[in-house]
Structure formats: C-alpha cells, structure tokens
Amino acid sequence: MKQHYDTFWKRLDNERFNEWKEELPALIDVALHPEGNGNLPRWLEALQQVKSFSPNSSFNLNQAAITVAQNSTLNDTEKQILETALRAFHPWRKGPFSIHDIFIDTEWHSDWKWDRVQPHLAPLKGRKVLDIGCGSGYHLWRMAGNQAELAVGVDPSLLSMSQFLVLKHFIGETVPAYFLPLTLEQLPVSNKGGAFDTVFSMGVLYHRRSPIDHIYDLKNQLLPGGELVLETLVIPEDYGQLLLPDDRYAQMRNVWFLPSVNELTHWLERCGFLNVRCVDIDQTSIKEQRTTDWMTWNSLETFLDPEDHNKTIEGYPAPLRAVMVCKKPQ
Numbered sequence: 001m002k003q004h005y006d007t008f009w010k011r012l013d014n015e016r017f018n019e020w021k022e023e024l025p026a027l028i029d030v031a032l033h034p035e036g037n038g039n040l041p042r043w044l045e046a047l048q049q050v051k052s053f054s055p056n057s058s059f060n061l062n063q064a065a066i067t068v069a070q071n072s073t074l075n076d077t078e079k080q081i082l083e084t085a086l087r088a089f090h091p092w093r094k095g096p097f098s099i100h101d102i103f104i105d106t107e108w109h110s111d112w113k114w115d116r117v118q119p120h121l122a123p124l125k126g127r128k129v130l131d132i133g134c135g136s137g138y139h140l141w142r143m144a145g146n147q148a149e150l151a152v153g154v155d156p157s158l159l160s161m162s163q164f165l166v167l168k169h170f171i172g173e174t175v176p177a178y179f180l181p182l183t184l185e186q187l188p189v190s191n192k193g194g195a196f197d198t199v200f201s202m203g204v205l206y207h208r209r210s211p212i213d214h215i216y217d218l219k220n221q222l223l224p225g226g227e228l229v230l231e232t233l234v235i236p237e238d239y240g241q242l243l244l245p246d247d248r249y250a251q252m253r254n255v256w257f258l259p260s261v262n263e264l265t266h267w268l269e270r271c272g273f274l275n276v277r278c279v280d281i282d283q284t285s286i287k288e289q290r291t292t293d294w295m296t297w298n299s300l301e302t303f304l305d306p307e308d309h310n311k312t313i314e315g316y317p318a319p320l321r322a323v324m325v326c327k328k329p330q
Helices: 015-031 040-051 076-087 110-120 138-145 158-171 211-220 261-270
Strands: 066-068 097-099 102-104 128-132 150-154 177-180 196-202 222-234 274-283 308-312 320-327
Touching: 040 076, 040 158, 066 138, 066 158, 076 102, 097 158, 110 138, 110 222, 110 274, 110 320, 128 138, 138 150, 138 158, 138 177, 138 196, 158 177, 196 211, 211 222, 211 261, 222 261, 261 274, 261 320
Parallel strands: 066 097, 128 150, 128 196, 150 177, 196 222
Antiparallel strands: 097 102, 222 320, 274 320
16 A cells, blocks of 8 residues: 555655655554554455556546546456446445446445536646645545646544545546545644645535634645635524534534534634635435445434434424535635
C-alpha cells in the first residue's frame, strides 16, 4: 500500500505542503500497521490477486459508473477469478464501478449525489481538492475526471482504501488521485495557511460530536478565497432549529447534530465563511441507497418507518441532505 505514495510526495510541490511532507509519512506508517485491522491481511491478499491482472489505460471517469479496462479481453475463467477477488472487499458502499465489464452495484448511487453537487462548483480544472470522508474514492475519480490538478481523499477506513487501490491499479499514476488513511483532525495545518482550492465534506458533519470544530478544521485546509462544499443531513425548517437524537437515527448510533438549513447557514457564517448558500436539498430515496448484490447488509429501507418513508424507524424526519457552498475570506 505504501507504494501508492511514491508519486504523491512529488506532487506536493507547494511550500504550503511542507508540513504534510514532514508529518504524513509517520502517520501513514501507523495507519497501515498490520495489527491495526484484523481484516487487512485478507484485503491485501485480494488486492494482490487484483494486481495479477495487467493495468489497463482504458478508463472513463466522467460517467455514472467509473469504468476501467473497458472492452475487456478476459475470458470467463479470468473474469470469475477477478470477481471473486473484488467480492472480498464487501461491502461496497460508494460507487458504482465497472472493472473489466464486471459491474459493481454499490449500496449508494454516488453518481446521483455528484450530479446534484457538480453544477454548483467552481470549475475544478487546475485546482487542488481535498475530499474528507471520501469512502471508496468514487468522488475523487469524478473530481479527477473534471481535471483537478490534485485530488486527495481522506478516510480512516482501510477497506475503503483497499477499494480505492483496486481502481488505482487499473487507472495508473497519470491520474493525480490519492488516498490518505487518516482523519481530518490528523492532517497537518500549514503555518502559511491552507493549501487546497476546494475542500469537500460530504456525509461527515453529522458524525461529529463537535460540528463547529469540524467546520474550522475544514477551513484550515483551504487557501484564502477557497471554496467549501459541505453536504450533510439536515432537518426540515418546520421541525425546529436542531435535532440531537436520543439514541439512534435511522439505526445509526454515531449521529449527533442535525441542524436546519438556516441553522447550518448560521454555523458557517459564525465560522467566518462568506457567500453561504444552500444549492441543493434532497430527501434520500430507497432507490439511491439500497441493499445490492455487492452490499448485502441492511440498508435505508430497513431504517425507515415501514408505514411512512418520510420518517425514520425511530420517528424522526427521514434523511434529508443539503449541499452548502461557501467561500473562505481572502
């Protein structure tokens, strides 16, 4: 896995990344220690099986399913070996992907979220972008497909990193997308200020016990004038100012603060962001998040009131997601 960073350090050619180059190698070594996750040897074995198939320069990062090794020349036996290796990375939550014509139908239609977010972004061409809580890296590939100069994903999940490296193997090093198995809080902050033109935090804020600290941590990674894209669960305005679930929300224990859009706007402005606006609000449907052959565990439909999909099984408003876009002052 460490070979993934051979070209990464060379791309950190701005002095604002000096602290990253000094501090990240040791942090990554700790994160990738074999004793850190008991499943890691199994995932590494499956990754080696994937790497027995030659890289393929044929890929498409600008369609719903990130597609690599198009028009596969593998025979049926080879495809079965590859598919068995890919299924070792269950559950596949964010996607979809197509690898050697094997379609990985992930739990989430992450392409639907991208279609809601992308029209409202400053053009990514030539920009350095950071994606916090990137999961398998689906959106990283879409960012790279939009000609980002550098796309860095951050997520402590080694399963997600393994899934990302599957795609990286076939796509190769010419596409500047990288995965850090860390948390936002672990990232060094440059003494010259942030280094990224655009920072994404999608589906993370409501998992944070201190959402204001999370917003400030995102801000610290942005260049002056940079753009923050924050996507998170919210509550309808008529429900109130803020929801703090008593225990679980949609069967998730690690959900803390769900603000209204107005309250979230206030948080972002209070943290010093400018031109704060909600560019999209959408209730998650059971077609967007669902159980599939590649994610066989329970999914959204199980977590909603069976009599009323506008409520969670606990009686709270069903998942409603807002996309907020704002600027860090110059």
